[in-house]
Amino acid sequence: MNIKVYVVSDNLILRRGIRSVLDSEAGISVAGEFDSLPAARQAGDRDPPEVVVYGKRLGAAVSLKQLNEFRQYCAEWPVLLFAQPHEHDEILLLLQSGAAGCVLATDPEVMFLQALQSVAAGERWISPAVELLAREELEPAIDVDLTPREHEVIMLLAQGLDTSEIAGHLAITTQTVRNYLH
16 A cells, blocks of 8 residues: 655755655655645645645644644645644644644654554554643643543543544443543
């Protein structure tokens, strides 16, 4: 299976670095490099990708306009975020807005390739470091004792999965997920 990828980043060096990693991998082809999602969308109308690797610097805040545009792109194509660990607030926001996954620039190359393949297969993939950041964000707000399974369910919910997606991910029924949440 050949995975067709668009690489989108406002940073030329980052685009080239991601492309270099992907070009050296059998079964993955970079169909285009773009400095913005709108530029990728124009090309995607003619030749859509299977995955978009989005390596834009997220910055201090994501505007509502950017968030709405991002949601539109995620509805069209699976988007794999390529982000810096210090951007955790924006990462969580973009994951909740529809990104299919996130890998950090500090993650090993093999993890990046695994994330890309998982997202291309229709699965959600989150860097273990991002899951840890999400857990740290939630733990101060949680003042109850949770079982490990309840914690798992809440973490998946925080990542933007709905009840049926959580059930599928954990191989339990949707009613069981609802029971954990109530």
